[in-house]
Amino acid sequence: MLMDMDPHLLRTFVTVSRLASFSAAARELGYTQSAVSQHIAALENDLGTPLLSRRPVAPTRAGERLLEHAGSLLLRLDAARADLARLTAEPAGGAVTLAASPLAAAHPGILAALPPTSVTLHVIPRDEVPAAVATGAADLGVADGLAAPNDPLPLPDMARLTASALGTARGLTEDPLTVLFPADHPLARRARTGLRLDDLVDARWIDAPAAGFPLQRLRAAHGSYGFRPALRYDGTDVRTLAALAAAGHGLTLLPATAAAATPGGVAVPLAGSRLVHRTELVTAGEPTGAAGELVRRLSRAV
The missing domain is CATH 3.40.190.10 (Periplasmic binding protein-like II)
Structure with missing residues (x-):
């Protein structure tokens, strides 16, 4: 049943649930409010159960269960679309978009590695960095977290999403x-x-x-x-x-x-701890062009 679900309907449902409003979801998605209502009705009819209460707008028990699946389903679809687009993309030009978590973006070695021009740095929450790379919103990502020394950070299981350790298995940095x-x-x-x-x-x-x-x-x-x-x-x-x-x-x-x-x-x-602050470069596929050059700059700088 879920495999046959229209992703447009599912995305509308997720947006309405997040905003708790049909009208706000319509504005964000660029639909009319009537179209949003039709999407929700079609999805409820397809699944055979109410997904949203209307006053106030809130997920039903079935809607809450669907939300547990919806985020990962939509993310994998976006990642697949971006992955296929990379196969037919023209060679990368001179610009690169780097998504970095706040602590990763504050690391002096990573800042020093950025070239003087043609880089857009997006500082976003650490949990969103892998998704930004997988869906093509960023060419590269730098994620961070707490880990035992030499232990990799856990990354979502998405197609072609890899943690590039620049030729090693140790990521970019490990700081006390x-x-x-x-x-x-x-x-x-x-x-x-x-x-x-x-x-x-x-x-x-x-x-x-x-x-x-x-x-x-x-x-x-x-x-x-x-x-x-x-x-x-x-x-x-x-x-x-x-x-x-x-x-x-x-x-x-x-x-x-x-x-x-x-x-x-x-x-x-922090003494006697088995934890370090670890940063890792997140890529999808093999970086080329400006993205590949930034990978090399990072490897030299940190």
Whole structure:
């Protein structure tokens, strides 16, 4: 049944569910509101069950279950379309689009590798980088995350999506982790000796899933339910996150390269940890032209 589903109808359903509005979905998709209603009705008729309640607009139980499948289905379709387009594309010209997660984009080695012209840098949440490359929205991607030394980052299972390690299996960079404290914090005096995560389980943290590391990842790595959030930051600017920590709004975990130059903050190394900050280059197929040259620049710079 799902294999026969019209992807246009499915995309309309996902958009209406996300916006909780038929009219807003119509504006975003460029349809009339009547067309959106017809799409939803056709999909419900095809599946034989209501998918959306109308007042208020919200997924039904069946609609919620369909949403669990819809994102990956549409992503794979977009990835397949982009993959086929690459087979017939003209040789790449002089411009390249690089999608990078906030912490990856803040890495000085990666910034230094960018050529002076003809690069568009899109800073997006880390979880969106592989999809941007797979669907052709970006020529290359740089993703980051917490990992054990030499362990690759997990990437979605999409056609032809690969993590290019530039001839090795170690990605681009692996940087030590630090905890950023205000300069007057008592634990800031541990800058030379370092701290263990065990020492910080009961501290208050900044939850910054886009700009930093999700606290749930820290909990999973430590195997505890600590690391309580004092403040949530939903932005993607790493400097703002560091400034919040330096001002005493909560602790944050940052790679040493990102924490070193924060005014008013002290970066204390994370000691005895099996975690590093890892960045990896994400490609789809073999980069050529300007994209291939950027891969070579990255390999030399980092």
